[in-house]
Amino acid sequence: MRAVDVVGAALERIARVDPALRAFAEVWEEAALARARAVDARVGAGEPLPLAGVPIGVKGRRQGLLAAGPLLAAGCVPVGATAVPGPGTPWQTWGLGAHGRTVNPWRADRTPGGSSAGSAAAVAAGLVPLATGSDGAGSVRIPAAWCGVLGLKTTNGRLPSPDRTGLAAPGVLTRYAADAEAYWRVMAGAGAGAGTSPEVVAAMGTRPEVVAPSVPVAVFSSDLGFASPDPEPLALARAAVGRLADAGVVRLLPDAAPVRLEDPAPAWLALRGQGRDGGRAGGDVRRIREVNDLRLAALFARADLLLTPTTPNAAHGHEGPGDRYSTALTWAFNLSGHPAISIPAGLGADGCPVGLQIVAGHGREPLLLAPARAAELSLP
Template sequence: MTIAAGVNAGEFRAVDVVEDALARIAARDGDLRAFREVWPERARRAARLVDAAGRPLPLAGVPLGVKASERPGSAQVARLVAAGCVPVGATAVPEKGTTAWQTWGHTDRGPTVNPWRADRTPGGSSAGSAAAVAAGLVPLATGVDGAGSVRIPAAWCGVVGVKVTNPDPGRLTAPGPLAGSVADAAAYLGIAVAADAGTADADAAAVRAVWSADLGFADVDEGVVAVARSAAGRLFAAGVTRVDHDLALEDPAATWLALRRGDRADRAVNDERLAAAFEVADVVLTPTAPVSAHGHDGPGDAMSVSLTWAFNLSGHPAASVPAGLGPDGVPVGLQVVGRHGAEETVLRVAAMLAGVVTMLDGHGGNDHG
């Protein structure tokens, strides 16, 4: 990362980088409400330790938002700190005890808002992490994805979000980053979850992809699908080989809910259908979410996770990469799903996509504010 390279080269100090991040949070987070807590003294102490380390660190001085439900002691945060990251605060997650559909982050100052449109939610549950990265408050933030909790807010906030291969096949959740770029996400993954996450230039023609607008069952908004389809088309135009394959999954809702309750559930049908798809293709491409970011009064009948939670059940790695802006001016994500353990392939395709898709109105990535 650029920050780490500068700190390691002595061009600037970690304490100065962290002071800049704290100043941005103080100036901008009053309305955004991406952070539940800010840890200025803890962050300054950690930055001083980075400056005194006396050796290069792969993520030296990089300010880090920590998902509030995760806290600083988690395994991935501990690895990031050991690599030089400096946690600066706890990012917002939904309030406990609220309705099952609530996806916005909650703070004692009110709900977290989407940096692109304050009347829209950033998605969740890694709401504050996505909003903080999208607004340029921090370059990296942690997330945990159990049904789309990293990928959906990444899509709706116009940043990169990755769910790695589920480390335990019996669990639905997997860790992953919210990042401003594919390269930053790869750097995070190489440290936090020891994923093979290189993003070296690839021969596009060597990558085969299946496109699916709805995975055979989801109710999707055509305006959102059009943006994702266009992004997939740019990949095909850049040399990725499109494979015609009728990928039609069963709706995973009942299975996901049963497993979440601890009940037995049969995943065999979708596992077999995905295995067949990955026999002929390296990645599956879909919209990340079937609809655009909804307002703070809820999603109505829309099932925001319908295109993501199948891959929590199957365990496949998946990334959301910015695909462009929807008709309402809110970002849309393209989901890139790979074979088990193939994070490197997922990120190679994500990097190709980042090279051919740009936000059109000058507010993309972390240029907000």
């Protein structure tokens, strides 16, 4: 299939669906079709492009395009800039598209999460198979959880990021783990090969390849020692962990001591310049980082993976989260820099998805992607 046909089909679906979904702030129809034709010409000339013609959404307009450079070099075609939060709100779990406020594809009266709101909504609704994101406190993992897709945050500092605090890391949102693997291979510089979803396969002209990973040892924590998750997201996460263990995807460490981290909120807020007392805040940053780094190092010395609910709460309405921090279980790993992924854990009573977060040691992204893919192959 030609790149121009794949991209054209994506643009047609965006035109039909996005006025209600509002996942895109901008759609680059002419530029996307021109780039698709150029990709077809390069492929026709014999140039190997591992992701030739794959339509993608890009978070961040110009800056996002620069960050997506390796994907473009691999043949991906950006079709538009995805929605991010607009001005005038202290909470970031929403997006503002060209047609208005971004909605959750599962329930229009719920937020899709954020700040990679449009990327998650576009992927969940099938507008694109892959969209880029950035994650400074959970901004990839939270919308992934609430939109029922995969959201990978890479190891902080592993890929370029404009964030001067060091808290933010690039990431990706996909419907299939194989597409996240393709993203990672390209972004990590190893190139992308076989093993992608049907949508990407249609663009690449290849068949998926299944690789059985070894079984990693995992520890489950309901709250990391400080969070207070609601009963339903916690129960769904526990059930997802049980299914993974029953399917042989992970091996739970028996009699594991509870994971007890320091609440990262004071340190995160201080680094973002939101702390009230500059001197005390600096001390909080050092103390919390030292304590958590030591405890996480000890944990990853005895286990491969840490599992938690992605968020302590389900997707809230568009009026905002109230006093809750949806980031309670995610931003510890922006402070520590560990890579993490959110995978679907199931649907709540309201019909909206929640997520299971999987965390690995620094630089061990493939260890996250293997169980995510195995879960798709093994579970309903």
